Amino acid sequence: MINKSAIGSGGRWADLSRRIASTLVLLGIGVLLAVAQGLWLRLGMAVISAITFWELAAMTGWKYPARHVTLFGRSRPVALAAIAGVAQAVALTSFGSWAWLALLAPILAGLPGAAKRDRGTYAIFGIAILLVAYGLVGFRESFGLHFVLWLMGVIIISDTAGYFFGRILGGPKFWPALSPKKTWSGTIAGWIGACILGVLLWLTGWGDAALIWVSPLVCFAGQMGDIAESWLKRRAGVKDSSNLIPGHGGFMDRFDAVTGAVLATMLIGLLTRLPVVN
Incomplete structure (x- = not known):
């Protein structure tokens, strides 16, 4: 059931600009890794x-x-x-x-x-x-570059799907003590979005079937990175990691999901073969 109160409610969409900033930072990393x-x-x-x-x-x-x-x-x-x-x-x-x-x-x-x-x-x-x-x-x-772009794509899709579906559908909170706005509906939407990305890459020949299960796993790790940084900020008594990005917090605020996703991918690589992304 759609949470109608979420639609047109400025409070629930107040941090949309932060999400856009996070996406731009991730795209910036992709560009850096592509050209440098x-x-x-x-x-x-x-x-x-x-x-x-x-x-x-x-x-x-x-x-x-x-x-x-x-x-x-x-x-x-x-x-x-x-x-x-x-x-x-x-x-x-x-x-x-x-x-x-x-x-x-x-x-x-x-x-x-x-x-x-x-x-x-x-x-x-x-x-x-x-x-x-x-x-x-x-x-x-x-x-290769395509592997990194897939990794960033999983994070962006997870963050975007989680944000919009979480605000629209609402429902029980995922971990209210650490992240009051993160819902189960948004969290699961991120997993589904990541899985769909893996399926599409596999069906179009851009990657192998392992992407179907690795993508949502990496997505979950990215979400845990977000939760971990929220815990750190609460422990420190600060709203943002810094004010380096005016109005949008600091670099850690934008890299929290990247941290979790990359660490999980490194761990997967130690335990088994990483998926191929062409």
């Missing part, structure tokens, strides 16, 4: 890692109060951002060697300065941020 290669691709992902790491450090109270998440104020753990960026660049420019251990540098450097209660949180989220950039470059160069 070699050193430029690696440096671009290193910069993104540095920015998101800065936001993480601020939210986990790294030597400053968590509520002051501003770029030019006193509460800016730019030292960790710089370390993270350099570590990511070293790991990516030495792909295939033990240089990936450089990713541990910002984790070890930041643990002593993080708020005591958030040290585990800082380490887990920090590793996730660095692994995502590492994984995206690996996917681009080992599996």
